[in-house]
Amino acid sequence: MGKSLKQRESTLGWMLILPSTVIILSLILYPIVSNVISSLFKVSLVEKDTFIGLENYRNVVSDINFWKAALITFVYVVATTLGTALVGLGVALAMNRQFPLRGFIRSLILLPYVAPVFSVVYAWKFIFDPVNGIFMDLTVEKLGIFSQRFNLIGNPDTALWIAIVFSIWKYFPFTYLMILSRLQAIDNNLYEAAEVDGASRWQQFRYITLPELYFILGSIVLLRVIWNFNKFEDIYLLTDNLKVLSIYTYFKAFVGIIDLGQGSALVIIQFALLLVFILIYLKKVLKW
Amino acid sequence: MxxxxxxxxxxxxxxxxxxxxxxxxxxxxxxxxxxxxxxxxxxxxxxxxxxxxLEAYKELLNIGQEEKSVPESVKNLLDESDLTKAQRDEILAKYKETGDVFPFLKYFRNSLALSTTGALLSVVLAIMGAYSFSRLRYRGRGLIQRGVLFVYMIGGILLLIPLYRIAVAMGLLATPVGTFLALLIIYLVQTLPVSLYLLGNFFRSIPYSIEEAALIDGLARHKIIWRIVIPLSWSAIVTVFIYAFMIAWNEYLFASVFLKSYDQLYTLPMGLRALFYSKNAIWDRIMAGSMLTATPVIILFMAIQKNLTGGLSEGGVKG
Structure with missing residues (x-):
């Protein structure tokens, strides 16, 4: 028993973390590395892979559909991120005021975030269903905005906007919760002092609330960009044919003519795009 | 204000x-x-x-479906004839299998088995790991902690292709048991980083003086974890378990690729989608399925809401 307490602690520390480390290394880091490698090969599940250098990447960027998917993804990510942040901000400001039943309503509006994606997409499909849906009933029969019923989700152009509204609906509770907890931490004396100085409501919001929220809003935007950029289920289950990058990759790799090599190259390109964004964002906006 | x-x-x-x-x-x-x-x-x-x-709920929960697929004429015959109950049941059983009742309960069980086991394993490993990097001092600790956060940022789509290839290469997808295991390990991996992160944060909030007193009394570390840390963090552990459970319960991407050829292993997200595209005029059953799959999750969430919103405000929860 010559070991010191420090050594024993260190051994125990490693023993306890080892299983998690092994799992994470072998099932997350190793796959990423192997993905980089297979993106350089013509991959076949039955034969041996053949090295083709950057051929997969060339094939990806020379395909017009890739650029279409990239554009759709860009619109989707920008609109959903801004939408969730703004709706979340508005709701947080409202929920920060006193009103009856506030506690109950605060939990009630978490429902979209809590419910599984796969259980809520069909209700959304139903709402926009051309035959039975309430949206078409409202816009065609009741308000007369459109002259006839049509399939909003079936058409990729309009499906994009439904997917954006769906994402805002699903994730605004997340931004609202984060903003609300920050709002509650703002010192009330600041507002009292501002009122004494005759600042209007808008000025109070502009010069006290907003600066206090800067970093939390910055983090929310970062997290939502990362997660919405990689989103698959929400879009695939709701719309079927809206090809953002993740779905484009999925189809390339697993549906129809299966090309895992090109799929791997696509994944690497996606990852690189995201990484570049994160690094720029951290430096410019969050000032790391 | x-x-x-x-x-x-x-x-x-x-x-x-x-x-x-x-x-x-x-x-x-x-x-x-x-x-x-x-x-x-x-x-x-x-x-x-x-x-x-209520027919949609009855069909999904398989209540009173036996009689439905039996033709009227056979029912009348059975009612009039004086067969014993055993003989009667035998004849009815012949019709039971042919009715295409949507196997919602089977999918429910599959989802439950995968999510519960995955979350349980995740929590056990996370208790060990989180205790290690929040309490013990050793070289490489900081690296591991940062690594966990980094891994947490990686989306499922980035891992899908390589993990699929690994599973194929290992021959796991050749049998239902192997497929189930492969998916189980993937759900474990998907929930492990967040479990480690949340539990690590919680362990740090427990005053160290309690453990210190026990250490001075000569209690070994593993006993401290078992007798002091786990009982003190019970609510956090349950929270993390439910959170991990929800991640696995909601997962569709990996399930759709791995379970493609095993419809008896379908999880609920797969099952509902299959139902949606299998027949016409299924809105009532799809909506009943939506309600039945959302309700348990919502109830679980409401049970842990107070604990989880704490973690949420620290930016801990992915979605």
Whole structure:
């Protein structure tokens, strides 16, 4: 028993973390590395892979559909991120005021975030269903905005906007919760002092609330960009044919003519795009 | 900060709150409403069913479905003849298998088995790991902690292709058991980083002096974890378990690729989608399925809400 307490602690520390480390290394880091490698090969599940250098990447960027998917993804990510942040901000400001039943309503509006994606997409499909849906009933029969019923989700152009509204609906509770907890931490004396100085409501919001929220809003935007950029289920289950990058990759790799090599190259390109964004964002906006 | 404004301002505010609530819950009300309607009532925009129809729930939960697939003539014959009960059941059983009842309960069990086992393993490993990097000092600790956060940022789509290839290369996808295991390990991996992160944060908030006292009394570290740390963090552990459970319960991407050729292993997200595309006129059953799959998760969430919103405000929860 010559070991010191420090050594024993260190051994125990490693023993306890080892299983998690092994799992994470072998099932997350190793796959990423192997993905980089297979993106350089013509991959076949039955034969041996053949090295083709950057051929997969060339094939990806020379395909017009890739650029279409990239554009759709860009619109989707920008609109959903801004939408969730703004709706979340508005709701947080409202929920920060006193009103009856506030506690109950605060939990009630978490429902979209809590419910599984796969259980809520069909209700959304139903709402926009051309035959039975309430949206078409409202816009065609009741308000007369459109002259006839049509399939909003079936058409990729309009499906994009439904997917954006769906994402805002699903994730605004997340931004609202984060903003609300920050709002509650703002010192009330600041507002009292501002009122004494005759600042209007808008000025109070502009010069006290907003600066206090800067970093939390910055983090929310970062997290939502990362997660919405990689989103698959929400879009695939709701719309079927809206090809953002993740779905484009999925189809390339697993549906129809299966090309895992090109799929791997696509994944690497996606990852690189995201990484570049994160690094720029951290430096410019969050000032790391 | 609220000054009492005019009456119109108050009404405006009340209207805003109403709008927010309506926006949040409308799809749920719509799902509940449609799940209880007869087909002829679907196109009716009113949310209150003209006539309540529980058939969709009965079909999914397999209540009273035995009789449904039996032709009327056979039923009449059986009622008139004086067969014993055993003989009667035997004849009925012949019709039972042919009816294409949607195997919702089977999918429910599959989802439950995968999510529970995955979350349980994740929590056990996370208790060990999180204790290690929040309490013990050793080289490489900081690296591991940062690594966990980094891994947490990686989306499923980035891992899908390589993990699929690994599973194929290992021959796991050749058998149902192997496929189930492969998916189980993937769910473990998907939940492990967040479990480690959340539990690590919680362990750091337990005052170290309690453990120190036990250490001085000569209690070994593993006993400290078992007798002091786990009982003290029980609520956090349950929270992390439920959170991990929810991640696995919701997962569709990996399931759709791995389970493609094993429909007896389908999880609920796969099952509902299969149902949606299998038949026409299924809105009532799809909506009933939506309600039945969302409710357990919502109840679980409400049970842990207080603990989880703490973690949420620290930016801990992915979605």
């Amino acid at each position: 609220v000054k009492s404004g005019g009456v119109s301002r108050k009404i405006g505010f009340a209207f805003l709150i109403l709008l927010i609530v309506l926006f949040s819950v409308f799809p749920f009300i719509q799902a509940l409403s449609t799940s209880l309607k007869y087909q002829w009532d679907w196109g009716n925009p009113s949310l209150i069913p003209t006539q309540i129809n």
